[in-house]
Amino acid sequence: METEERVEMTASEREVMRVVWTLGNATSKDIVDVLEMKRDWKPATAKTFIGRLVKKGILLAEPEGNKYIYSAAISEEDSVKTEADRFFEQICHKQAGRTIADMLAGATLSHQDVELLQAVLDDKKKQAVEEVACNCVPGQCSCSTPR
Ligand SMILES: [Zn+2]
Secondary structure: OHHHHHHOOOHHHHHHHHHHHHHOEEOHHHHHHHHHHHHOOOHHHHHHHHHHHHHHOOEEEEEEOOEEEEEEOOOHHHHHHHHHHHHHHOOOHHHHHHHHHHHHHHOOOOHHHHHHHHHHHHHHHHHOOOOOOOOOOOOOOOOOOOO
């Protein structure tokens, strides 16, 4: 449970991590150079987010001379998966199918992506249930409380 809390990051922190994931190893200057352009951040702003990420254990800091070399403690793929899982835990399980369909409809996909999705769907078809159970607390969704 604590580990899950630790990897939670804000949109600004994710901007920092995307630079680190791309470079592998990065100095604060590398991070500032990218985000100064994209987000108009001052070096102090970037350093604040870097500090928070280190504190959360998402970013590793290795001293080298008078600076630090930063690297990621978690992969981008794992982070995206965790974020998506967290989102689906926050909505009624009955809404998952509809939500995924909407996400699919809005996404630009390659032929390879479509094939991957089709394989997953074929599998899901075999395991499909009659009705998805609601996971909500009464009062937080209309399917668990009689109208
Ligand atoms: Zn529900």
